[in-house]
Amino acid sequence: MSESRAKAILNESSDLEYPRVHRSRFDANQTVSIGNVAFGGDRFVIIAGPCAVEGLEHTEAAARIVKDAGGAVLRGGAYKPRTSPYAFQGLGLEGIEHLRRASLKYEMPFVTEVMSVDAIEEMEPRVDAFQVGTRNMHNFDLLKALGETGKPVLLKRGFGATLREWMLAAEYVARGGNENIIFCERGVRTFSQETRFTLDLAGAIWAKQETFLPVIIDPSHATGLPRLIPGLTRAAAAAGLDGVMVEVHEAPETALSDGDQALTPTQLTTMISDLKPIIEAVGRTL
Numbered sequence: 573m574s575e576s577r578a579k580a581i582l583n584e585s586s587d588l589e590y591p592r593v594h595r596s597r598f599d600a601n602q603t604v605s606i607g608n609v610a611f612g613g614d615r616f617v618i619i620a621g622p623c624a625v626e627g628l629e630h631t632e633a634a635a636r637i638v639k640d641a642g643g644a645v646l647r648g649g650a651y652k653p654r655t656s657p658y659a660f661q662g663l664g665l666e667g668i669e670h671l672r673r674a675s676l677k678y679e680m681p682f683v684t685e686v687m688s689v690d691a692i693e694e695m696e697p698r699v700d701a702f703q704v705g706t707r708n709m710h711n712f713d714l715l716k717a718l719g720e721t722g723k724p725v726l727l728k729r730g731f732g733a734t735l736r737e738w739m740l741a742a743e744y745v746a747r748g749g750n751e752n753i754i755f756c757e758r759g760v761r762t763f764s765q766e767t768r769f770t771l772d773l774a775g776a777i778w779a780k781q782e783t784f785l786p787v788i789i790d791p792s793h794a795t796g797l798p799r800l801i802p803g804l805t806r807a808a809a810a811a812g813l814d815g816v817m818v819e820v821h822e823a824p825e826t827a828l829s830d831g832d833q834a835l836t837p838t839q840l841t842t843m844i845s846d847l848k849p850i851i852e853a854v855g856r857t858l
């Protein structure tokens with residue numbers, strides 16, 4: 573946290589609903605770092621990796637793919653919130669260890685989902701950032717507990733949550749003392765059948781205007797369709813958002829989770845190189 577931020581005085585008598593995350597607190601955007609990667613500053617950050625951690629070799633291969641393509645942060649789920657109880661539920665703590673080793677080997681920080689308050693204690697010393705998934709955005713006990721940790725929180729929007737509810741979820745975390753929050757729009761449920769969810773790009777831009785904290789999008793879960801991911805990534809960059817989180821897999825057809833929406837390594841590399849002119853045009857870096 574920057575010194576100015578630590579020193580910022582919070583107006584407790586404010587009548588704002590979410591004063592701790594509201595833009596009015598600062599004159600400028602504030603950055604939040606995962607490891608050595610700052611979000612909300614000059615850099616448009618690419619987070620990429622498999623939906624689920626599948627093993628050590630697989631995770632190291634994924635880290636190499638992300639690094640070679642030009643991504644900055646590794647992702648991967650070890651605790652998986654699956655729609656079906658019969659689907660692969662993730663490797664748990666063993667998966668976190670795989671992420672840690674891959675992250676050290678390729679010198680790239682990682683983010684991974686936390687599903688329960690009970691898991692925080694063993695995860696906190698091991699992870700670079702906690703991800704709160706769409707299904708847990710309303711888990712207030714989890715949000716409060718993460719507020720007491722010292723690690724950044726990537727807060728996905730609930731797929732049925734209003735923007736106000738999303739801001740208030742972040743306020744729960746911030747109120748506990750942890751202001752290192754990155755908002756992630758990952759699509760909301762609408763009548764649209766052609767995409768998995770509907771990316772609320774307007775909502776993400778609204779969030780960017782509403783808070784001083786970084787805002788990114790997850791076009792993988794929002795669409796479920798690899799072919800729509802590069803365009804939405806370019807749109808996010810052009811709109812002044814702070815990055816994207818995307819899923820990539822060395823062999824999507826064999827993935828244990830979300831294989832249908834995973835980019836191939838080649839698609840990720842192409843997506844990032846096609847993004848470069850946009851990044852330059854908006855005066856940012858990758």
Ligand code: PEP
Pocket residue numbers: 623649653704705706707728758790793
């Ligand atoms: C994920 O990122 O793997 C995930 C489960 O995302 P969401 O919570 O947005 O569905």
Ligand code: MN
Pocket residue numbers: 623624793819829830
């Ligand atoms: Mn997924």
